[in-house]
Amino acid sequence: MVANPKMNERENILGRIREALSLPAPIPGAHHGEPSHPVSECDAAAHIPEWLPRVGVTFEEQIALFRTNATELKADFLLLDSQEELVAKLREIAAAEGWKKVATHSHELTDDACAALGLPMVRTDNGYEARDMESCDVGISACDALIAQTGSVLVTSQSAGGRALSVLPPHHVVLARREQLIADLPSAFALLKTKYASGYPSLISFITGPSRTGDIERILVLGAHGPKKLTILCV
Amino acid sequence: MTPAASQFKKNATALTADLRHRALIRTALKKYEVVRDDKVSRFQNWQSARQSAAEIKWDAVNHLDTHLVEFARNLEARGTQVHWASNAAQAREIIIGIIQERKAHSIIKSKVMTGEEIHLNDALEKAGFEVVESDLGEYIVQLRHEAPYHFVFPAMHLTRGEISDLFSKELGTAPTDSPEELTMIARRVLRDKYITADIGISGANFGIAETGMISITENEGNARLTCALPKVHIALMGIEKILPKLEDLALFLPMLATAGAGQVMTGYNTMYGGPRQPGEADGPEAFHVVLLDNNRTQLLADAEQRDALHCIRCGGCLNVCPIYKNIGGHAYGATYQGPIGAVITPHLRGLQQWKHLSFASSLCGACTQTCPVKIDLHHHLLQSRRNAIAQKPVWWEKPLFQALAFLFNHAGLFSLGMKLGRIGQVFHPLIKNTGIDPVRAWTRSRELPKVAPQTFREWWQTRK
Amino acid sequence: MKITLFIPCFIDACFPKAGASAVEILERLGHTIDYPKELTCCGQPAFNSGYWEESRTTAIKVLERLKDTEVVVIVSGSCGAMIKNFYPELFAGTEYEEAARSLSAKVYEFSDFLVTKLGVGDLGAQFPHKVTFHDGCHGLRELGIKQQPRKLLAHVRGLELVEMGEAESCCGFGGTFSAKFPMISTAMGENKYGSALETGAEYIVSNDSSCLMHIQGLLDRQGKPLRTIHLAEVLNHRQLPHS
Structure with missing residues (x-):
């Protein structure tokens, strides 16, 4: 019988790892003479929220932090009072930017708002042509959460119309509900674990500001490959 | 002196005499220090965060076998094909095999440092494929037929004028001194490549054992597009990139952003857990993860220096290194530059050939002080010196x-x-x-x- | 207190004033100085070059001679770090491991000893000059010495301390590194004194003579109007200006 070479490499690598690990390694911080405890007894993850940037507990504090972060990231953030206001705002942006074609997906937040624009639409729900989406002026999507701590938008391939919608058009508009605002990154991962207990989407993405690069002389330029603009409308 | 050592000395002599080059690098990195310090100060406790990160990576690396098995099992359960490569040649062969099987021709790549390590682009081009780098900095150095100058900022050594000249020559565009216009030129060229490419190749910043996902950190959205449009996604990942749990990312993503580029969070942090799943709008039909050893197990076997495998490739140690600031990234002649490169290259490519990198340090310790996962970098340089001399003392x-x-x-x-x-x-x-x-x-x-x-x-x- | 003073080889040979100043300061504070003249070097050159066996040959003599001392003071952050931090590593797993650890516990760098152990600040010094301070890497990062020398300098009459932008950057000496890679070492040194020159200081002060030896060597070759001086000499400077 011929051994499966792929299987062999797996076993070879695991074998080398096990052999290497027969010698124990010094534990982190040992060389600085810091008080240390066996790593197996520690629960580093439990303390993560205490080390990360501080987030207030009230909605007002969290929304203010999200706004500050979004502004710093050069994303537009608007807190609106009603669905009607959201639709009106979207129409205003569409007119100001001269949108001619819109990419979106079916969702209770996007359906009415996009229909109200009265523009040709590419919907990703049942597949789409990449060139067709590329020619859209905007991608309008829902999301899973807004994260106050970092100003990030959490999307997945299930919640936000697939993988390309949030990165291929030159402008990404996120529609969110205020209940979707969460405090910090640990809460975001807790939310993912609960929401997708029966199976994770194939893509989970934390979008933090519009696409950016500093590759030329470390000078910030927006819209390197993904969207040049990120607008978050929260109702 | 080995060829690598004499080349290093030659490079260092030429580059330290180039005052323009020295000023360019120092100016670029000065900006980094200012924004990094600002973001570090936003953490409630950066030092404790470092300790926690070090402990999580310690657990990951010191139980690497079980985590890798779990990682592969979880990926495979969702339709991903996991490949194991002991060395560079095997990894290249696996990747070329996947592409040939698909009868594919064009490839779009987001940044893959392991790809640089195994000279993947050369191999793909020799096999007759068209490969285009999509990260702006990588695209620029690819057009120049150069290696990345810094594993986070690949084109840091070039001025806008040099990039404008390069684009004029290679792409026929009009000269400009605006970084924005230059970026838009690359955007226009590469948009079409994402849509027409058959294969997308990426690296991986982290591999999450618990859920079977790879996590990619990027600013430009080029990796998002690389992993969205082509029919096949191949991710090449060093075996040490494992994190045990999904929520570990809550610590590692902001730390990588802070230490790497002085950001609160990098623009896109994306976890890929498989090919397109039923009911999803898009995504590749096939997802391959290639796990690369390539002497990482050699480093793992050195218990004293094992923590070098904790590295999350933030590049922070390069940015604060006075050696790097004076000679720049190309002088090293190695895939991984700066202090972390000086520590791991002798393990990955041979102690006697690369020991000069451990001697080319004043042991100032700025790297160790900055490392977000507390790798004992400058002490490892001392240990490598000891090991190299114990093996082969210099005759005089x-x-x-x-x-x-x-x-x-x-x-x-x-x-x-x-x-x-x-x-x-x-x-x-x-x-x-x-x-x-x-x-x-x-x-x-x-x-x-x-x-x-x-x-x-x-x-x-x-x-x- | 009976203080054992360890004088590093290059201070003994080239910068004896730094050592003598330390002696005079400590004696003025009422302490007795023990100088073990059979000791010459801590073994760091061999250690840093990878020759740990040869380094141990030198270091064993240090361990044995300093075994029964009360406290050991070193007028150098670098040699201090060698004995305090690296001896335990150098002797790990040998019969001297315990001796290395117990010596480590009673070794102090000079400025740290004055501020942390003796709790003094004002030594009555007078040094009417504008100075900038260079943090030697071993003192700063291995031993955590940052505020101690500044506290002492703050009490020196007439002295104006102007911090340079690159105070914490390595000067490029690095022991044998300076001879193995002189071009990098020199470039680093140029950045260092360039930053010091920007402050308009007359002196670069440091608690490490080895860094100063390298910086002074560069300054002399390039004819720059800037001097280097060891912290102990500044703290022992008591004469009034003539006019």
Whole structure:
């Protein structure tokens, strides 16, 4: 019988790892003479929220932090009072930017708002042509959460119309509900674990500001490959 | 001296004499320090965050076998094909095999440092495929047929003028001195590549064992597009990139952003857990993860330096390294530059060939102080020196240090030595900085300190 | 207190004033100085060059001679770090491991000893000059010495301390590194004194003579109007200006 070479490499690598690990390694911080405890007894993850940037507990504090972060990231953030206001705002942006074609997906937040624009639409729900989406002026999507701590938008391939919608058009508009605002990154991962207990989407993405690069002389330029603009409308 | 060592010395000599280059790098990195310090100060406790990160990576690396098995099992359960490559040749063969099987031709790549390590682009081009780098910096250095200058900022050594000239020559675009216009030129060229490419190749910043996902950190959205549109996604990942749990990312993503580029969070942090799943709008039909050893197990076997596998490739140690700031990234001649490169390259590519990198350090410790996962970088350089010398002492150094040890242990001889030095230094100016000056390495650029008219021990004697 | 003073080889030979100043300061504070003149070097040159066996030959003599001392003070952050931090590593797993650890616990760098152990600040010094301070890497990062020398300098009459932008950057000496890679070492040194020159200081002060030896060597070769001086000499400077 011929051994499966792929299987062999797996076993070879695991074998080398096990052999290497027969010698124990010094534990982190040992060389600085810091008080240390066996790593197996520690629960580093439990303390993560205490080390990360501080987030207030009230909605007002969290929304203010999200706004500050979004502004710093050069994303537009608007807190609106009603669905009607959201639709009106979207129409205003569409007119100001001269949108001619819109990419979106079916969702209770996007359906009415996009229909109200009265523009040709590419919907990703049942597949789409990449060139067709590329020619859209905007991608309008829902999301899973807004994260106050970092100003990030959490999307997945299930919640936000697939993988390309949030990165291929030159402008990404996120529609969110205020209940979707969460405090910090640990809460975001807790939310993912609960929401997708029966199976994770194939893509989970934390979008933090519009696409950016500093590759030329470390000078910030927006819209390197993904969207040049990120607008978050929260109702 | 090995070829790598003499090339390094040659590069370092030329580059330290290039004041324009030195100023360029220092200016670029000065900006980094300012924004990094600002983001570090936003953490409630950055030092504790470092300790937690180090402990999580310690657990990951010291139980690598079980985590990798879990990682692969979880990926496979959702339709991903996991491949294991012991070395560079195997990894290249696996990747080329996947592409050939698909009868594919064009490839779009987001940044893959492991790809640089295994010289993937060369292999793909030799096999007849078209490969385009999509990260702006990588795209620029690819057009220049150069290696990345810095594993986070690949084109940091170039000015906008040089990039404009490059684009004019290679792409026929009009010259411009606007970084924004230059970025838009690359955007236009690469948009079409994402849509037409058959294959997308990416790296991986983290591999999440618990859920079977790879996590990719990027700012431009090029990796998002690379992993969205082509029919096949291949991710090449070093086996040490494992994190045990999904929520570990809550710590590692902001730390990588802070230490790497002084950001709160990098623009896109994306976890890929498989090919397109039922009910999803898009995504690749096939997802392959290639796990690469390539001597990482060699480093793993060195328990003393094992923590070098904690590295999350933030590049922070390069950014604060006074050596890097004066010679830049190309001088090293290695895939991974700076302090972390000096630590791991001898393990990945041979101690005797690459030991010079561990000697090319003043051991100032700025790297160790900055490392977000607390790798004991500058002490590892000392250990590598010890290991290299224990294996193969330098023929003239060994007796020299033996003689010095003898001298130091006989204070009378030491005193005599100082007296002789006092006589010698009267005549030294005759040969100073000439070919026969035994201390020319010093006197080429510096004046020699003088033995004092009265040494400390002589002074002490007079007080009695 | 009976203080054992360890004088590093290059201070003994080239910068004896730094050592003598330390002696005079400590004696003025009422302490007795023990100078073990059979010791010459801590073994760091061999250690840093990878020759740990040869380094141990030198270091064993240090361990044995300093075994029964009360406290050991070193007028150098670098040699201090060698004995305090690296001896335990150098002797790990040998019969001297315990001796290395117990010596480590009673070794102090000079400025740290004055501020942390003796709790003094004002030594009555007078040094009417504008100075900038260079943090030697070993003192700063291995031993955590940052505020101690500044506290002492703050009490020196007439002295104005202007911090340079690159105070914490390595000067490029690095022991044998300076001879193995002189071009990098020199470039680093140029950045260092360039930053010091920007402050308009007359002196670069440091608690490490080895860094100063390298910086002074560069300054002399390039004819720059800037001097280097060891912290102990500044703290022992008591004469009034003549006019």
